Amino acid sequence: MKSFLVRFGIVLAVVVVVNLLSSFLFFRVDLTQEGRYTLSEATENLLANLDDDVHVNVYLTGNLPPGFKRLETSIRETLAEFQARAGQTLTYRFIDPTANPNEKQRTEFQTQLLQKGLTPTNLNFTAEGNQRTEQLIYPWAIVSYKGRELPVLLLRGNRSSSPEEQLNQSIENVEYELASAIRRLTIREKKVLGVTVSYTDVEPLRMSDLLATLQEFYDIKLIDLQASRDLVGLDGLIVPKPDRPFSEADKYKIDQFVVNGGKALFFVDGLRIDSIGREGTYAQPLNLNLNDLFFRWGIRLNNDIIKDLSCAFIPLNVGNMGDKPNVQLLPWRFFPLINNFGGAANHKSPIVRNLDAIYSRFTSTLDTVQAPGITKTPLLLSSQYTKILKAPALVSYNEARQQPDPRTYDSGVQLIACLLEGRFQSLYTNRILPGDPRAASFKAQGQPSKIVVCSDGDLLINDINYRTNTPYPLGYERFSKNTFANKDFVVNAVNYLLDDNGIIGARTRQVTLRPLDKIRLREERLSWQLLNLLGPVLLVGFVGVVWQFARRRKYA
Secondary structure: OHHHHHHHHHHHHHHHHHHHHHHHOOOOOOOOOOOOOOOOHHHHHHHHOOOOOEEEEEOOOOOOOHHHHHHHHHHHHHHHHHHHHHHHHEEEEEOOOOOOOOHHHHHHHHHHHHHOOOOOEEEEEEEOOOEEEEEEEOOEEEEEEOOEEEEEEOOOOOOOOOHHHHHHHHHHHHHHHHHHHHHHHHOOOOEEEEEEOOOOOOOHHHHHHHHHHHOOOEEEEEEOOOOOOOOOOOOEEEEEOOOOOOOHHHHHHHHHHHHOOOEEEEEOOOEEOOOOOOOOEEEEEOOOOOHHHHHHHOEEEOOEEEEEOOEEEEEEEEEEEOOEEEEEEEEEEEEEEEOEEOOOOOOOOOOOOOOOOEEOOOOOOEEEOOOOOEEEEEEEEOOOOEEEEEOOEEEOHHHHHOOOOHHHOOOOOOEEEEEEEEOOEOOOOOOOOOOOHHHHOOOOEOOOEEEEEEOOHHHHOOOEEOOOOEEOOOOEEOOOOEEOOHHHHHHHHHHHHHOOOOHHHHHHOOOOOOOOOHHHHHHOHHHHHHHHHHHHHHHHHHHHHHHHHHHHHHHO
């Protein structure tokens, strides 16, 4: 009896000490190979510094197929990790929009979700017994903070991937999508992002969708380079589709901005295309007076244009059908669809990881050149079936009517967008004389910086509905009615360049697919079910028998 009391006292003391320590120390152990339950440092810092309550409503729940159930489980686990870091400041709830048995109330609730921008997905899948099933699901969440709400799409991925891979990509993006939404709502001090307007004829309406999205993260400032003395006060700079040469004075401002640590994104064309007729026009070299600056940074913009067999469609009148024109959608190789991203499958830049296809128009090629201290990361690449046309290049609509010979599209994969990182050398090193007024503030090399150069000026330009004079979403292609990932790419690039907290790093999360052998599963289904059903019972029974046998030997 005495030894029993001693053992009981020791166990009780250990339990008390562990509970006391747990009230002061917090830790969780992630035993998964890919660290799927480990939040990024930036996300932990964001959650630890919330100054008010954040609530998340998730609408992806209910009787879901196994793949979507896995996505729901991942969302639950991620939100549980969020709550563990944020405490009671963050709460969440799962709501099934289809569960209400009252049809009128269910319809009203789904209408409210639709008004908030939460469009449902009509899911078709094969249930048990090879029965086709159709189900409406809502792969969305709403994050609320101080009376403001932000919808979050949780089903994202590259549409050219298989359904299983798309779901896996969505699982990999859960932390980033939720953390990014919380950051957008809770951001206190915005960085300043400049957009040059002095060297482009693109009207503001054709960049309105992108600028409206970026305003949620940054203070947007339209910059007239010719009127401003310098770019002091800006954290980042976007140069959208310039169409005339930069002056040396304005090029010097950009040079010193980058040398001093400013981040910049250039969306530039290699050729000028003014108008296109049925028989075509010749695209001429576009001189922006930036070639020497790009070359110093380690990149070269070529005066050419890409024709790619992976391309978008345009409507073209191919003749008459009776007394009416016969208009058909035909592939136009001058509008490449970019679905090839730099890096190995599991080591892509967070800018392009799990990104959907991108819609481009009249795209030129980039080459990398040697630049000391500069790291170059390919972002956007063409398909391997390309043809390069040097300036002057004939561009005609009739080209869409021709059947291409794949053997002539042998130029291989071409670089379209590149990330440059490092300490940039000034183009004007040894060119600024001591008596020059700029000499006092001139720097030949300064702070580390980042630059993105893309050889398609149209990539960030949205189309316009000319009937209503309203902009379409960036990436929307009105003929196929598809929305491509142009906006995601630009926003990701800006966030990567300017987000010092590094929440975009959560996009590098990798969850490995470990699919079951479906043939073996079907053949051995009954045996595995019996093992899972009877195994735990037999194990408990075996332990009980061994325990009783040991007690009898000891006390009999």
